Amino acid sequence: MFGLAALGLLKPLAALAAWNKEAFGAKTADAALKGIGISGAAPTRDVLIEAPEIAENGAVVPIEITSNVPGTTSIAVIADKNPFPLVAQFQFQDGAVPFVKLNIKMGETSEVRAIAQAGGKSYVATKEIKVTIGGCGG
């Protein structure tokens, strides 16, 4: 058990106590992933992203994410081409279903990744969303 803790299993919990400045300030998706302690997420069909293929208004892009990976404890949302790619990270506990629906901003057409963590491993689903009017300039 202590071995698992040392390998970083407990790190995401600790990181969530305060806003993760490093990860949210990262300007690339890879740096953002590193900031939340994720590397080498395995592609999966068990994480579902429901979102429009074409978003007319990048200021409000509705996204619904469900993880069917057993034991999912967190879901992170990354819009690769946003100035700050990490949009959100959700930690689920005590009965919360690893599901979330939210509206995100997208500056341009981009891949959106949903990364679920379960049992010390990470799983990623990716979906491209085309944006016709960007939403970062307000």
Added chain:
Amino acid sequence: MAGPMKMRATWANGFTDVRVLMTHPMETGQRKDPDGNLVPMHFIQTITVQLNGKTVVDCQVSQGVSRNPVFSFRIKGGARGDKITVAWQDNKGDSNSLDAAVA
């Protein structure tokens, strides 16, 4: 001066569905006002969802969440009359929270 919130929590078939709206500008720091000055970053950073006082979802978010954020969450269990609390805090230290009874 935190903006108002709205929340609806409903129970059906063993699950409690929570839908919450927060009034917030979620400024990215990249938008310019009519005079051409950048509007400083101002956005919600953390959100917690509690069922009867116990945290079930802990969220960290960025300025990449749309203005006046709306979130849906789902909790296995809960019952009609249970208390759902959602609280947020932004990068300027402003905060707000709202309780709702599960219907």
